[in-house]
Structure formats: structure tokens, C-alpha cells
Amino acid sequence: VILGGGMQMMVSDSPGTPSDPLDTWSCRRQDGMNLINSYIQDKQSRNLKYSYVRNNQxxxxLNVADTDYxxxxxxxxxxxxxxxxDDGPQGMPSIVDMTEAxxxxxxxxxxxxxxxxxGGNVxxxxxxxxxxxxxxxxxxxxxxxxRALAMTDEQDTLIIVTADHTHTxxxxxxxxxGADLFASRWDSTNYTTLSYGTGGPDSMHYYAETNxxxxxxxxxxxxxxxxxxxFYYEQVAGIRSDENTHGGGDVTVYAKGPYSHLFHNIHEQHYVYHAISFAAKLGEYGRPRFNWVSNAHRHHKTGD
Ligand SMILES: [Zn+2]
Known part of the structure; x- marks a missing residue:
């Protein structure tokens, strides 16, 4: 299952429309290739049950019973x-719709x-x-x-919710x-509850005045x-940059289901990958001869 954006990277010379303009910050395919057609041809040639969808409708x-890809x-x-x-027939689905499908x-x-x-738009x-x-x-x-919690059973499904970084x-x-998170407040100088460390030109609320x-x-x-x-208001930032940057703060990891007990402390980021692999017995942890307990024991005895 692959759902999201990125048409202009997959289809050469994909046209922009008023409701779906080309993204001028990203790359654009111009080599004549159409990776969506390649995908469809691949599935057809192997007699696989696939569906390709372009909008909400x-x-x-979607015929789920007839769709494996x-x-x-x-x-x-x-x-x-x-x-x-646009949540109408021709519009784009929500993250809830895509998760459910x-x-x-x-x-x-x-x-x-x-x-x-x-949730990339965060x-x-x-x-x-x-x-x-x-x-x-x-x-x-x-x-x-x-929606994912409602559709799955915590007896057999591990759900992990985390972030790959903070912002400033x-x-x-x-x-x-109960105060409005987006309102401003008067403490001898008016300010918004939320602000950024770094920001683009419109987050620079400072100006010089001669008294x-x-x-x-x-x-x-x-x-x-x-x-x-x-929704377009840009909160004040302390440092002028081209835009707000990522931050260096810790992020939370929430987990529910089998092996969720492995998430209980401060962990390095790569630990999340290993815990998922271990829970699902993937990669190194899925090899039949890989015996987790005896291997750890052997390392302990030889001291390496
Ligand atoms: Zn980012």
C-alpha cells in the first residue's frame, strides 16, 4: 500500500491545476517516464490484484476484496x-481516510x-x-x-506513535x-502563548523606531x-532564518500492544527500529538460527 502525494516526481511533465499546483520547492520529473504506468504494467503482467486511485471518490x-496492492x-x-x-469526490483524502484504507x-x-x-503536514x-x-x-x-486503534486488536497489533524530531x-x-492557545496575553508586553526560536521573514515581528x-x-x-x-498567522521567532527549523528536543514514544513494554525509558532514536524488528521478528531477529537468549549469554561469558 502506497498513499500520498508526489505525482510530479512520478509522472514526467505532470501538469499543475489551480486546485493542485506544481510544487516549486520540489523536484519535477522531465525524463519521459511514468512510474504510475510502470506500476500498473508490473502488477498486470504478474496477474496481481491492484487498485490505483486518484481522489476521494x-x-x-475501493473494492477491498479485490485489492492486494x-x-x-x-x-x-x-x-x-x-x-x-477539498473533501468532495474530486478532492484529496484525509490522513484518517488513508489510514483506514x-x-x-x-x-x-x-x-x-x-x-x-x-502526519507529514505537522x-x-x-x-x-x-x-x-x-x-x-x-x-x-x-x-x-x-481509527487505527479501533480497527486493530492490541492482542496482536503493536502501534507505536512517535516523531522523528521536534521544532523550535x-x-x-x-x-x-482553558485559555485559548492562539490568543495573545498582556504581561506588561503583549505576546502570543506560542512562539518559535527560528523563523522566516513573516515571523520577524521586530522593527526599529526613533523616539x-x-x-x-x-x-x-x-x-x-x-x-x-x-491558520496563516506566523508566530514571532527570535532568530531570522529562511524558515523555522527543526529542534533538538526529545520526542515522546507512545506504544500499545505486543512488546510495547520495550518502550519505557529514554531511548536513542535507532532503538525504535530495533524494537520494531524484534517484535515482528524481522531481519536479524527473524533468522531461525538466531537465538536471542543463548547469544546474549555467550557474549556475557566470553566478555566481548
Ligand atoms: Zn522538517
């Missing part, structure tokens, strides 16, 4: 943010399955410095997790319980005069 009408490309570049997505197809395999779902929105959009995308990702987002001040005494003062735009609840 085709994904909703599902391929869906819904945008030239990245998929639209949830708040601006993927699990329906993969669940037919008696040997089990591995599925990676990325990262995209943070890079643009738009905290409200990023949090709205986190909420959409949360809906997808709920900060939560500022002493806000009241009556002829001295230059650095001032900051008053957020209470702006619509800080707009």
Missing part, C-alpha cells in the same frame, strides 16, 4: 492541509503487516511558522491513530487553565492587533 469506492497519488506535491482540503487492505494478509503513517506547517495549522494537523494525526516551538507564560529623544528603539508588533487565530 475512487478511494471511497493499493496505490493512490492525490497531489503533485504534498497533500493539502486539513483545514483547506491501508489497514483494510493490509489486514487481509494472514502473515500480518507493517504500516508506516506519517512538519510542513511548523516550517512555515504557522503553529495553529501545525496543531490542527497534529489533531488530524490523532484522529488517524484513533515554545509555550510561553503563565496562561490560565522623541532621537534614540533608536527596537519594538515588536502588538499581536493583540492581529488575527492570531488565523
Amino acid at each position: 475512487e478511494l471511497r469506492n 493499493l496505490f493512490g497519488i492525490f497531489a503533485n506535491g504534498h497533500l493539502k492541509y486539513e483545514f483547506e482540503r 491501508a489497514i483494510k487492505v493490509l489486514q487481509k494478509n494472514n502473515n500480518g503487516f507493517f504500516l508506516m503513517v506519517e 512538519d510542513m506547517a511548523h516550517h512555515r511558522g504557522r503553529a495553529k495549522t501545525a496543531i490542527n494537523e497534529s489533531s488530524a494525526f490523532d484522529d488517524a491513530i484513533q 516551538l515554545s509555550i510561553n507564560g503563565y496562561q490560565d487553565r 522623541a529623544a532621537g534614540q533608536v528603539e527596537v519594538k515588536r508588533r502588538d499581536p493583540s492587533l492581529e488575527d492570531t487565530n488565523d
Whole structure:
């Protein structure tokens, strides 16, 4: 199962449309190849049951019983943010829709399955410095997790939720319980609850002004005069860059199901890969002759 965007990388000279423009930040295939046709020809030549879908309508009408391989490309570049997505027949599916379709197809395999779902627009929105959009995308990702939990059984399915990095987002001040996360607050100087360490030009809210005494003062735009609840609002950042960057903070790892007890502490990032491999008996951990316990014992005795 492959679902997402990236049409302009797979189909040579893919045209942009007003509702799905070409992504000018990404590469674009111009070598005459059409990888979607290659995929379809491969599945047909091997008599495999596949479905190729391009929009909500085709994904909703998916014949799961007749699909072992599902391929869906819904945008030239990245998929639209949830708040601006067209959820009509010709529009792009939500992360919930794609998660559900993927699990329906993969669940037919008696040997089990591995599925990676990325809420990639959380990262995209943070890079643009738009905290409200990023949090709205986190909420959409949360809906997808709920759907996956509802469709699977924790007796036989390990679900891990984590992130590959943080961003430079900060939560500022002493806000009241239940306060609007996107509002601004007056503590002798008005500021938003959320801000970034780094940001693009529109996150630079500072400007210079000469006072009556002829001295230059650095001032900051008053957020209470702006619509800080707009999905396009870019919170203030301390450091001017081309855009907000990733951060170096720890991320959380949530796990439920078999072997979820392996996630219980501070772990290096690569540990997640090994724990998944071990739980699913993949790779090194899946070799018949690989005896985890006796191997560890031997290393202990010889001291290497
Ligand atoms: Zn990123």
C-alpha cells in the first residue's frame, strides 16, 4: 500500500491545476517516464490484484476484496492541509481516510503487516511558522491513530506513535487553565502563548523606531492587533532564518500492544527500529538460527 502525494516526481511533465499546483520547492520529473504506468504494467503482467486511485471518490469506492496492492497519488506535491482540503469526490483524502484504507487492505494478509503513517503536514506547517495549522494537523494525526486503534486488536497489533524530531516551538507564560492557545496575553508586553526560536521573514515581528529623544528603539508588533487565530498567522521567532527549523528536543514514544513494554525509558532514536524488528521478528531477529537468549549469554561469558 502506497498513499500520498508526489505525482510530479512520478509522472514526467505532470501538469499543475489551480486546485493542485506544481510544487516549486520540489523536484519535477522531465525524463519521459511514468512510474504510475510502470506500476500498473508490473502488477498486470504478474496477474496481481491492484487498485490505483486518484481522489476521494475512487478511494471511497475501493473494492477491498479485490485489492492486494493499493496505490493512490492525490497531489503533485504534498497533500493539502486539513483545514483547506477539498473533501468532495474530486478532492484529496484525509490522513484518517488513508489510514483506514491501508489497514483494510493490509489486514487481509494472514502473515500480518507493517504500516508506516506519517502526519507529514505537522512538519510542513511548523516550517512555515504557522503553529495553529501545525496543531490542527497534529489533531488530524490523532484522529488517524484513533481509527487505527479501533480497527486493530492490541492482542496482536503493536502501534507505536512517535516523531522523528521536534521544532523550535515554545509555550510561553503563565496562561490560565482553558485559555485559548492562539490568543495573545498582556504581561506588561503583549505576546502570543506560542512562539518559535527560528523563523522566516513573516515571523520577524521586530522593527526599529526613533523616539522623541532621537534614540533608536527596537519594538515588536502588538499581536493583540492581529488575527492570531488565523491558520496563516506566523508566530514571532527570535532568530531570522529562511524558515523555522527543526529542534533538538526529545520526542515522546507512545506504544500499545505486543512488546510495547520495550518502550519505557529514554531511548536513542535507532532503538525504535530495533524494537520494531524484534517484535515482528524481522531481519536479524527473524533468522531461525538466531537465538536471542543463548547469544546474549555467550557474549556475557566470553566478555566481548
Ligand atoms: Zn522538517
